[in-house]
Amino acid sequence: MDELLISRTQQAIRERVFPGCIIGLIRANRRIVIPVGTTDGKNPVNENTVYDLASITKSIPLASLALTLMQENPPRLNLEGKVIEYLPELRNGHGATIEDLLRYRVKGSKMSELQFKTFEEIRTHVLEKGFDLPRRSLGEDGWGTYTNLPAFVLGLIIERVTGEILPALADKYFFKPLGMNDTTFFPENLDTSTLTGRSKLMLIDKWIAPTEIVDGQEIRGIVHDESARVFSRARRAVGHAGLFSTAPDLLKFLEAMIAGELPAVVDGAQKGLGWEIGREWMGSKGGKGVFGKTGFTGTSILCDPEKGIGLVILSNRTYPHRPPDNSAINLFRKDIAHIVLE
Numbered sequence: 001m002d003e004l005l006i007s008r009t010q011q012a013i014r015e016r017v018f019p020g021c022i023i024g025l026i027r028a029n030r031r032i033v034i035p036v037g038t039t040d041g042k043n044p045v046n047e048n049t050v051y052d053l054a055s056i057t058k059s060i061p062l063a064s065l066a067l068t069l070m071q072e073n074p075p076r077l078n079l080e081g082k083v084i085e086y087l088p089e090l091r092n093g094h095g096a097t098i099e100d101l102l103r104y105r106v107k108g109s110k111m112s113e114l115q116f117k118t119f120e121e122i123r124t125h126v127l128e129k130g131f132d133l134p135r136r137s138l139g140e141d142g143w144g145t146y147t148n149l150p151a152f153v154l155g156l157i158i159e160r161v162t163g164e165i166l167p168a169l170a171d172k173y174f175f176k177p178l179g180m181n182d183t184t185f186f187p188e189n190l191d192t193s194t195l196t197g198r199s200k201l202m203l204i205d206k207w208i209a210p211t212e213i214v215d216g217q218e219i220r221g222i223v224h225d226e227s228a229r230v231f232s233r234a235r236r237a238v239g240h241a242g243l244f245s246t247a248p249d250l251l252k253f254l255e256a257m258i259a260g261e262l263p264a265v266v267d268g269a270q271k272g273l274g275w276e277i278g279r280e281w282m283g284s285k286g287g288k289g290v291f292g293k294t295g296f297t298g299t300s301i302l303c304d305p306e307k308g309i310g311l312v313i314l315s316n317r318t319y320p321h322r323p324p325d326n327s328a329i330n331l332f333r334k335d336i337a338h339i340v341l342e
Contacts, residue, residue, distance in 0.1 A: 068265065
């Protein structure tokens, strides 16, 4: 299997799908991490290379936190609870619920168009504009129109009901208990004590994969998503993007789900609450209850609890410039899923 995974990844590199990639896998109690290629044409990928996870942030930690808070006693979130009950300052709520946010059944402001505002202006704009349409107009089954807005609003709600910020909550509930020490919203804070003689600047250059070159400037070590970057520069995190991690760390999260240590997360994920189910990129070889999540930068995670398989794909397919569509990366994801889920 390792040879097949390496061969398919090398093919993708030749086809310029990405400059390099890491495949992490849990299968039959075996754990492997396979790095192939480079991060930028010169620096080789290694198993501890840090990648911008992009929209995986919507599932880890955001949806996972929401699902966990629903199972607490007493629950701090209610699936059918109205958004305006948690954010009374939100206008035009149209009766939307927490479930509508998790299933992306509301739409409104396009977050990327707000990138030239300050983080305070973005938050105020979203709350004052609210949602465009009643949720019933956007589809009641499955996911609706996929945008960053629902995850951004859900992040605000989670911080409101807990009184804590997203990075602190993610650390408390998941990252610290699971030993995910290289997972963070702020990569400059990663522990460099084991990197004898290396500066933090070298950490950014060597250990963190860049995501794109825009106007001659390389984006590396700060979130690729434009609106999330506004918040990150102000040392704030949002729910729709911004998390950085490594393959070994994400495998720890997948292992915990497979081992039954995060039952609320798995139960909700298998229902499509904040996670993807039944997507073509997942292939057709999985068991019942397969779920996962993709990230725009070229990342994805996949979990098959029935077969005890977890898959991580980390790449920077947007480097040096983003491709015109998702066809190449989704074909790669599908092919890798077929190999590992066979």
